[in-house]
Amino acid sequence: MKQLIQNLQNGQTILEEVPAPQVKRGAVLIHTRRSLVSLGTERMLVEFGKANLIEKARQQPERVKMVLDKIKSDGLMPTLEAVFNKLGQPLPLGYCNVGEIIAVGEGVTDLRVGNRVASNGSHAEIVCVPRHLVAKVPDNVTDDEAAFTVIGSIGLQGVRLLNPTLGETVVVIGLGLIGLLTAELLRLNGCRVIGVDLDEQKLKIAASKGIIPCNPRLGDDPVKFVESYTHGIGADGVIITASAKTDEIISQAARMSRKRGRIVLVGVIGLQLSRAEFYEKELTFQVSCSYGPGRYDDDYEQKGVDYPLPFVRWTENRNFQTLLQLLESGQLDVKPLITEVIPLENYATIYGDMSKGGTIASLLAYPEKPSLSRTVRYNDTVFEAKKGVVGIIGAGNFTKMTLLPALKGGAGPSNIKYIASANGLSGTALAQKHGIALSTTDYREMLADDEVDLVLITTRHHQHARLTIEALQAGKHVFVEKPLAIFEDELNELLTIKTSVAPAASVTVGFNRRFSPHAQKMKSLLGNAPMNVIATMNAGFIPASSWVHDRAVGGGRILGEACHFIDLITFLTGSRVTAVCMNAMGTNPTETTDSASILLRYENGSTGVINYFSNGNKAYSKERVEVYSQERTLVLDNFRTLEGYGFKGFSKLKTTQDKGHKAQFQALMERIQSGGAPLIPFDEIVNTTQASFAALRSLKEGRWVEC
Structure with missing residues (x-):
């Protein structure tokens, strides 16, 4: 698909x-008919991409500090590699999609194949x-109209936060697509609306x-204009939908507001606020987040946990439904906003020069019969069975920034036949960059391929055990990024399969x-004598909302x-762990704690x-x-410097950071191709x-736990 x-x-x-995606649990697969180009958001992305590195840094100064911190801890070259890898990741465009459902995932009970729906899907033939x-599209709403559902919800959420009442005067600053929709929604709320913009066509x-x-370009002073129109009272509310770097817009909004007025920011502007302007009038200011409550909440969006209507009346999905109801009734008319409808293959007509004037809303029209292939070939490399032919499941950061660069010096990219990713896009980008023959969204194709x-x-942790089991059942050798499993029953099932079905597979x-x-x-310096090992990981903060903290998905950072360091100490001691005790910071730490101390007791007396x-x-x-x-003492710092004390003939080893x-x-590739004992x-x-499991149990039970 395209x-x-x-x-x-x-x-x-x-x-x-790219390969067509598969339908997931709790989701639907949609054949796109129309998608709307958000000129404001997408123009920013295009302009950011065209900027040089210095200009990019100026646009995102908060990330510059992150880069400098990484240089201090990891060194210059690893940091530069990380930055360029991040910039090299392709970004899917679009979030206003209309199409027909062609598959329904498990757990979705209120939608059917054939339903016409609006969604935040990207500019792709299949999403x-x-x-x-x-949200389901009413029969009398056209595809062109329904394409405004999601972008209209952005304006609607701004209106809901402003909470206008009948007869109030509200100013909308910036009459782009979202601004025009916002202004019309305010009119439907019974407000008197003043629109401020520099484009005379949009004002018409x-x-x-x-x-x-109100057009400042023609001499109108927005603040005086509003004061005059309201007889010196000022606006009851201001919604800013403009996109500009200047701080003047927020200052104007404050100065045109009445005492105790409300200001809501939907767009992107400079935010150097004047305390005096806000203080004297006791103004309130709020930033609106996208389509409404539920946005960026994985429980709501990805896991399907709805917010109870009596407590959260307007979620993002209910905002979608509201927009569609307004379109169905004819109260909201978006047809005058449509500037052009362009076939998908002629996308350059829109994206070639996004700074051109005269465009309000551009729509992309899609082919009636897209390709549903889940595997796309990018080169004609010939592979030979049982020669270390590789298939990769997962195309995230570890694959992109660690695995594939490491393979360049070992297996070589020519040995990689497949790369599988859930959405197809990330795998496709890596396939093209590294000469991988096939990108797929169906990993089972590689499991069924005798050449592999x-x-x-390298997927998220909750998939590791299941995918390892499937690969073993298919007779493949397996490398799985840590951890092997995040629940004991998974590990037990894997051990059974490994022993009974695939004893020869590594x-x-x-x-x-x-x-x-x-x-x-x-290891070569220490020998086999008992030892005491202390490993400290200054792991860094990860927000509580991250998937790594989800016990059912990431397993928590200890697991x-x-x-990594349980294995490293096992390697250094040459022994196995017999008992574990873990203590964590806080009065009531949970299994997903990420500030803890783990004590390990080894069979040979090491600790x-x-x-x-x-x-x-x-x-x-x-x-x-x-x-x-x-x-004797060894001190290893960040896998860059090793210092020895009390060792004859050794005092220091220094390298660039090398974690192995x-x-x-x-x-691993040498063993696969030539045979030999398991690598570990x-x-x-x-x-x-x-x-690892014993550590979590120890925390819960407050005692040493035997392994």
Whole structure:
């Protein structure tokens, strides 16, 4: 299928061939008929892409500090690689979609195949959209009209936050598409509306809808205009839908408001507020968030947990429904706003020069019969079975920034036949960049391919065990990024399959630290004597809303990240964990805590301490390991510097940061192609996983737990 994407490195807008998505649980699959181009939002993305690095930094100064902190902790080159990888990630365009449902996911009971719906799907021939971001289109509303549903909801949410009453005077600053829709919605609320804009054409459209026009370009002073119109009282409310960098707009909004007036920001402007302007009038100011309550809430949008109507009357989905009801009744008329309807393949007519004037709303029209293929071939590389042919499931940050760069020095991209991603776009971008033959949204195609003998799994954590089981059942060797499993029953099922169905297939987990040259040097220096190991992870803060904290998805950071250091200590001691005790910060810590200390007891008498903290400063080293044994000490700092005390012939090893990823993948490919013992003994992988579970149980029960 075809999809419009934006290249943030050079600003190019591309119509890309990507695999069609599969329908997910709680979602529907939609064949797009129309999508609306949001000229304001999409123009900003195009202009950002076309800007050079310095201009990009000026536009996002808050990210510059993040980059500087990363340089301090990780070094210049890894940071630059991360920045360019981020900019190289294609961005899907569009969020105003209308089409016909062609598949319904499990759990969706109120929509059917054949229903016509509006959604926040992108500019793509096929989109998969969660149920709460989809609304059924009434029969008498055309596709062209329904395409305004989502963008209209942005204006509607601003109106709801302003809470206008009958007869109030409200000013809308910025009469782009959202501004015109907002002004018309205010008119439907019984308000007298003044529209401020520099474009005479937009003001004429506004005037035709009963909106009072004000054009500063023709000499109108917006503040004096409003004061004159309201007989010196001022506006009851101001909704700002403009997009500009100046602080003058917020100042004008304050000065034109009456005492105790309300200001709502829907657009993007400079926000250097004058305290005096707000203080003297006791003004209220609020920023509106997109389509309404539920936006950016994974429980609502992705998991389908609705907000109870008596307590949250207007969610984003109910806002969608309201817009469609207004279109159905004819109270909201969007037809005069449609400037052009362009076939998808002629997208450059719109995106070639987005700064041109005279355009209000541009619509893209889609082919009647799109390609439904879930796999797209990007080169004609010939593969040979049982020669280390690789399939990758997952095209996120780890694959993009770690796995594929590491494979360049080991397996080489020519060995990779497939890459699978849920939406098809991220996998396609990586396939093209790294010469991977096939991009797919159906990973089962690679499992059924006899040429593929190694599957690399880099998805979110809750899928690791299930995908490993499926790959083993298909007779494949498996590499799975940590953790192996996030629940004990998953691990038990995996062990059963590994033993009974695929005893000859290897399972490797991404415990890369043991393959670092620093860890290898430590192992060679220490020997087999009992030792005390202290590992400290200055992990950094991750917002509570992140999926990694979700016990059912990420498993929490102890399961998902601290396991790295359980494995590293196991490697250094040459022994297995027999008991675990974990203590965490706070009066009532949960399983997903990310500030904890773990004590490990080993079979050979060694001990380990893992301090996993998220409350440290980013400028300090992220990882530090200390080993004490036989009156000798090793100190490893951030996998860049290893210092030894008391060792004959060794005092220091210094490298660029090397956490062992490249060495692990190179060794893995050699084993797959040439044979040999498992890269990491499987019983050690299982023991590390069990120790992670024991840590959580210890926290809950307040005692040592045996493994």
